[in-house]
Amino acid sequence: MRKTKPFTIVLLVLVGVVGAIALAKSASVLLREGLYSEEVEGDLDAAIGVYKQIIADASAPREQVAQALYRLGMCHMKRKDEIEATAAFRKLAADYGDQTQLIEKVKPLLEELGNADPASLMPPDTLAYIEIGSPGKQVETILSMLKDTPFENPLAMIGQNQSNEGQIGPQQIIGSLMNPSMMAEFKKIRGIGIGITGITQDNPPAIAVLYPGKSDALRGIIQMGLGFVGQPAQAIEGMTTLSFGDGGGAAYDDTVIIVTSPSPRGAELLQWSVKQYKGLIKEPSLASSNKSFAKIGKKARQDNMLTLWFNADEAYQNLKAILPPDAMPEELHMAEHFADLKNIDDVIASLSVRQSGLALDANVNLREGHNCLAYNMIRTPRLNRAALNTVPSDAIALISLGVGESGTPQAVAVSEQIRNAMGLDIGPQLFDNIEQITLFAVPFRKPTEQLSEDMPPQIKSIGLAITSVDPQQTYQILSSTLRSANLITEETQPTGGRFDFTLPNQQKLFGRMDQAGKVTVLSLSSDLVDASMNAARQRAGSLQGGPLQEILQSLPEATSKLAVVNVAGAMQYAVENMELPSGQVADRVREAMAQLTQASAKTTVRLQTSEEANSFAVHLTVDNLPPISKLLGPMQQIADGMSEIEGRDEEWGAEPVSFAGIAPTDQAPAVDGKVDGCWAKAQAYALEHNFYDSVADESDCSASFKTLCDKDNLYVLVEVADDELCNDSSEFWYDDGVEIFVDADNSRSGSYGDNDCQYYFHWHPASPVMGESKHGKTDGVEFAFARTDDGYRLEVRFPWNVLGAKPSPGTSIGFDVQVNDDDGGGERDSKLAWNAVEDDAWQNTGAFGVAQPLGLVGWWKLDESSGDEASDASGNGRTSRLEGDPTWQPAGGKVGGALAFDGQDDYVDTGYNTDTPTWTIAAWVKSPAAPADDKQTGPVHREKNYQINWDHMVDRFRGGAGVCIDGVWHGASFGDLEADTWYHMAATYDGENLKAYKNGVLITDNADPSGVPNAEGETLKLARHAKNAEYFRATVDDARLYNYALDAAQIAKLAGK
DSSP: OTTHHHHHHHHHHHHHHHHHHHHHHHHHHHHHHHHIIIIISOOHHHHHHHHHHHHHOTTSOHHHHHHHHHHHHHHHHHTTOHHHHHHHHHHHHHHOTTOHHHHHHHHHHHHHHHSOOGGGGSOTTOOEEEEEESHHHHHHHHHHHTTTSTTSSHHHHHHSSOOSTTOOOHHHHHHHHTSHHHHHHHTTOOEEEEEEOOOOSSSOOEEEEEEOTTOHHHHHHHHHHHHHHOEEEEEETTEEEEEEETTEEEEEOSSOEEEEOSSTTHHHHHHHHHHHHHTSOOOOOHHHHOTTGGGSOHHHHHHSSEEEEEOHHHHHHHHHHHSOGGGOOHHHHHHHHHHOGGGEEEEEEEEEEETTEEEEEEEEEEOTTOOOHHHHHHOOOOOOGGGGGGSBTTOOEEEEEEOOOTTSHHHHHHHHHHHHHHOOOOHHHHHHHEEEEEEEEOOOOOOSSOOOTTSOGGGGGEEEEEEESOHHHHHHHHHHHHHHTTOOSEEEEEETTEEEEEOTTSOEEEEEEETTTTEEEEESOHHHHHHHHHHHHTTOBTTTSSTTHHHHHTOOTTEEEEEEEEHHHHHHHHHHHOOOOSSHHHHHHHHHHHHHHHHTTTOEEEEEEEEETTEEEEEEEEESOOOTHHHHHHHHHHHHHHHHHHHHHHHHHSOOOOEEEEEEOSSOOOSSSSOOGGGGGSOOEEOOEEEESOOSSTTTSEEEEEEEEOSSEEEEEEEEEOSOOOOOOSSGGGSSEEEEEEETTOOOOSSOOTTEEEEEEEOOSSOOEEEETTTOOOTTOEEEEEEETTEEEEEEEEEHHHHTOOOOTTOOEEEEEEEEEOSSSSSOOEEEESSOSSTTTTTOGGGOEEEEEOSEEEEEOOOOSSSSEEOOTTSSOOOEEEESOOEEETTOSSSSOEEEEESSSOEEEOOOOOOOSSEEEEEEEEOSSOOOSSOOBOSEEOTTSOEEESBOSSGGGTTEEEEEETTEEEEEEOOOOOTTOOEEEEEEEOSSOEEEEETTEEEEEEOOOOSOBOOOOSOOEESBOSSSSOBOEEEEEEEEEESSOOOHHHHHHHTTO
């Protein structure tokens, strides 16, 4: 016995070891059996039983138990049993953390399962369903897209500008909901779904499910709202329950809120959904048992911002069931015939938003053997991606579609249309020969061929590539079709593959075909035809490179139609086609477009379809979207620019207001009808508007006037050429004479006021008559007529105190001069006017022009040492206000003191906003930085009327002067400007030339502008853009404004030369 005992012990140990090994092998074998049942036989019940056997075996190796738990969870997921799947995965994660590879697989699955599925609480007979996927995630994505933009806190923006303090209105409520705290609550929402379970003539039964997540605030708001519309009811399975009446109700707890609409099924649906949620029943749901709905998985729905599913055939049968056959609308009968509604299985649509783009998908699934005429009419075969080799690599857009065979409904319909329109029976040749058509566009280039005037040059950037079985037959089809439609007048037969057609406007349509390559290319540009053909032959097209390559390379095999656009290229193409006026605003628009183009260089918009026998899918995407923060600024500039341009249509279309300068004089002219020497300094203004009968020539009737002023009087000199003078009527307007209109405050109110006057001077060879027809204001008014060789002259003195105003340089009076002409007696024949375009100035002061005393309008020496005002040394009282915190430099100027601006918020607002037709602006300027292109600002600025820019985004205005006339901007450069250097910058405009002087020397003389600058409402500002909040960092000294153009010697004197 002693000898056998050790042997027995060894034997038992061996048996134990062998037994353990046998058990391990048994677990491996069971795993293989379970996998076979699961993956090959599809018997999930058998597989689950095997996996549970392994898990229950305490002696099974850890790694194999972990594998069994993983497979068990996967089986439950396939059965749509999320509760059991979650339990298996959680046990695996909790007890087998050392199985790292499996844990990494399980983590995303648990995250997915942790997101509640509203569809699991919808009955399987649901007809329509809409879900907002993971609302918290969607809010997070949208806020990320809006980062660094004014909309980063969109809710606060809605709440701003609130009115009616102390009152609660819609704006206040929305503002409260959309503050950052509430946005954080929205992020916590886990799922929202709404389903319609039937179609009725009244309220259809519907159910809504909301998983508010950990958002206590949002849950409380919703529950409070439900409490307002519902009445407390008996709890359902421990959940707080409300009744809405007519069967509708709501039930909620801390996890979910379930609401059903008032309907006969409302109470039943609520009971069913609550029990399903509580796990008290395990009946089929929309998520688990509807084969049609199962095409869109839970993860896809949660990733999408919006998912819409519609059970079309069931909904159609429901609709027919509630409508008597004789009450079926005719439109429904037509739809049934045309779309075969009973055989449309379902419609699925989804919207997905990512930080770098978005995607919109729509799918229509049809039953086998359907007869959907609408689909058959549009369906085309799959694209041949190789056919896209004909598209040059620099293409920015293309549209491509396959062509079906001649027997398809689509081909039959098109063939019939061609036969009826042209009498050609070419349908079989067309559809059996042509395989694919691709229209493409490349960046605009200046064409080498002459283009017809009725065609934009950009059309030569477009090409058409046709892939066909026989290109020679393709040419013949093109030729016969174009000739039958009278679209060509001549054609050349193909030589070496090249041919062309002459269009009715004599424009050439070039073509080239490659018989071996099965391709034909057409374009109005022969260069583009060659580029396309070379791309096909050398395999160097858009499939191999360029902005469209990424999309074309990844094109799904099932694609039937394709349209793709590179956004940057399209915007550049649009710029070439935009009809913008030249000038600063247009340049800003173009500059902003260039910024958008750069930001969206890789952005593409794609629309593609997949058209299989029983399914039609549309896929629309925007890919590689740049950060919105890089788009908003340029987009706002474009919007502002276009608004300004469009807003000028009325301004440009209206008759301009004429301006006259009233020259100052120290020597009063004698009012005797003679031209004293002081009149030499006054400019003559012609009367160019004519009413009534046309004058024969200048000798028949023509006129001009001049104006002078001193501190007491306004002087007017009118020269009239008239070969026949007449005075035979009692009314002054029927005979030869002059009318002078004055609106002393330039109110242009329309009707006459106390200081609006109409003076008339009735010519007579011996006893001329003067009068004022509105108020009789003739005291102190002196006048004199004098005959001249070609007519007569009128000289008038108007005391300022009689007119009711005494304007200073830079202020305006309303003014017009008109001449009546009577040839041969009776009523007048014609009437000339300086500003009015109709003979209504006698009753409408708005018909007056504007006159201004010329001189120094404002002179801001900026020599103060303290205070928040800059005094005006011109004597006109235009003391100006300092804004921000500019710093006085009592000894830091070029001429005495100066004012330093920080470029952040410092500037001077002069408050002066009177338009000046001619002008001089000047200032000493020193900036710590050379002119830059990041903003638009400078030392002196009044936008359209006049401006001196230091910084500007447009080259010709950077370090230059500017003026806008008839909506067109003109510039004049000051030349090179350096940092930390004093410059005397002066600009003048005399109505014909814009000049820029630097340090007293003429640098630029721009003769392009002509006329009166556009009206401007903004005030004159120093060191800031007149309109935009853009500031100039510099020290400015001795700023001046004149309302006339100084000459070169006067400018040199200002500069100290």
